[in-house]
Each structure stands twice: as structure tokens, then as C-alpha cells.
Amino acid sequence: MMWKKSFLVFLFSLSIQNAVLDDDRTKKTDECPSPRLSSQTTVVTKGQNVSLICSIKKKSQTIMYYFYQGDKYLRTKDNGESNIFNLRISEARDLGPYKCKVQDSISSVYRCSKYSPDFNFTLLDPVATPVLNISVIQTEAGLYITPRCISPNGSLPINYTFFEKNAAISPAISKDVRQPAEFNFTKKSTQGDEEYRCEAKNRLLNNAKYSQYSPIPLTDGDGCALCLQLLPVGLLLVLKVIALIPACWILPKYKARKAMRDNVPEDYGHTPMEVGEYEK
DSSP states (O other): OOHHHHHHHHHHHHHHHHHHHHHHHHHHHHHHOOEEEEEEEEEEETTEEEEEEEOOSSTTTTTTEEEEEEEEEEEEEEETTOOOEEEEESGGGGGGGGEEEEEEESSSSSOOOOEEOBBBOEEEEOOOOOOEEEEEEEEEEEEEEEEEEOOOOOOOEEEEEEEEETEEEEEOOEESSSSSOOOOEEESSSOOOEEEEEEEEEESSTTOOEEOOOEEESSSSHHHHHHHHEEEEHHHHHHHHHHHHHHHHHHHHHHHHHHHHSSOOOOOSOOOHHHHHHHH
């Protein structure tokens, strides 16, 4: 029985020691937390000005902020200036990785030095002004309208939204390939003053582009399809008419000459002049 009690006492003391160690680790972590490096946006375009913000939970008047790109030192700022580092994205190497270090060797509040996790920007190309095309088919239910929208440039994916004047008529349609987005709807009739446009945007903030307004086209899709079906038949008829015109002109002349030859006497002594006089 004694050994059981001793064993229980040992386990209890061991658990107390572990709890004390965990509490010490937590206190040390709280006293020396890692800084956080952030920006207002993570997606950028070439030529854009951005800011990196190095922040910590605890504040001190003697804190120094160190900014790095990879292992390259960039700048040091004290708390009297700012914890913000401004830069311009001019090329791909400006995307990162960036990190910051916070250090205070004077104050007892923050007597340690730690680095933030790495931070990277993502480079995107802005969308170009989209192009809107509208096709219309006349059906028994009314006008079957299909607007199609595509932006020729811009990093994918691109979200497209269709509008009638300033009111959205479709949800955002995402395309991760360079293909037109399309939306189908039916109208019983048209007033003649409807105008449509589309919006294209990707992950770049405040960079949406709009197409020109476009009315509903007057020619319906069925008419165009019928024209395309009848076009080969019409061309064939034209070619037949063209082929018959020479035949109709040559055949009567051929018959007339043949008839004159049949009426000429078989007298080889006549001269050509005499034959001509005879024919008169």
C-alpha cells in the first residue's frame, strides 16, 4: 500500500511541475510575441505604391522596427517615426518576401528580438475594357436574348456581370479561361430604348471596367440562320443563269449558220465572193 501512495504522490508532483513549466512558457511568449507584417492589399499591379505595416501587441517608446526583403536589410524606424514602410512595385522582384523585426534593448517591456513571418505580394494585370455582343432570336415566347462579354486582357479569373442600364440582371459569372461569359434571358417585347452593358473585374481592388452601352439588335438570329441556309442555293441559281446566257446566245447563231451551209450548192468552182453574192 505504501508504494501505491508514493507513486500517487510522485504523479501529483510531476503534474504540478509540468503546469508550472507551461505557465512559464506562456508568460515568456506573451512577453516576447512575434511581430506581424501586413498591408492593406496583397494583390498589386506594376507601378502601384504600397505600404508594409509592422505591428506588435505591446507598445514601447523605445521600440525599433527593422524591415527586410529576404535577408537584405531595408530600413530601421523607431517608434517616434512610424512602423510603416512605403515602397513601389516596379518589377516582379519587388513582390517579396518581406519581414520585419521588433527590438527594444532599453525598456524592460520588450527585451527580446523576434522576426515576423514572411509576407509576399501577388502581381496581377488589370482587366481591359470588355467588349459586349448581343444576339437575339425570335421565339413563340418572345425575344430570346444572349449577351456575351469578354475582356481581352487581365489576370484570370475574371468576373463578369451584365446590366440593363444601371441595374444588374445577372449574378457574377467567373471565367478562368479567356472565353466570353454569356447570360440568357427572354423578353416578351422590347420598348426600343433598352441598353445593356457588362462589367469585368478581377482580384485587383477598384479596377472594374465597363463596356459601352449596346441596344438590342434589330435583326433576329432566325433570319440570319435562314439567310445562311439559303445562300448556297441562291449562288447555285445565279451560276446556272450565268451559264445559260452564253448558251442561249450561241445556239441560235449556230443553227442559222448550219441552215445556210445546208442551202449552199455543191459547186467548188465558185469563188468566195461569188458565194457571198449568192448568199445575198
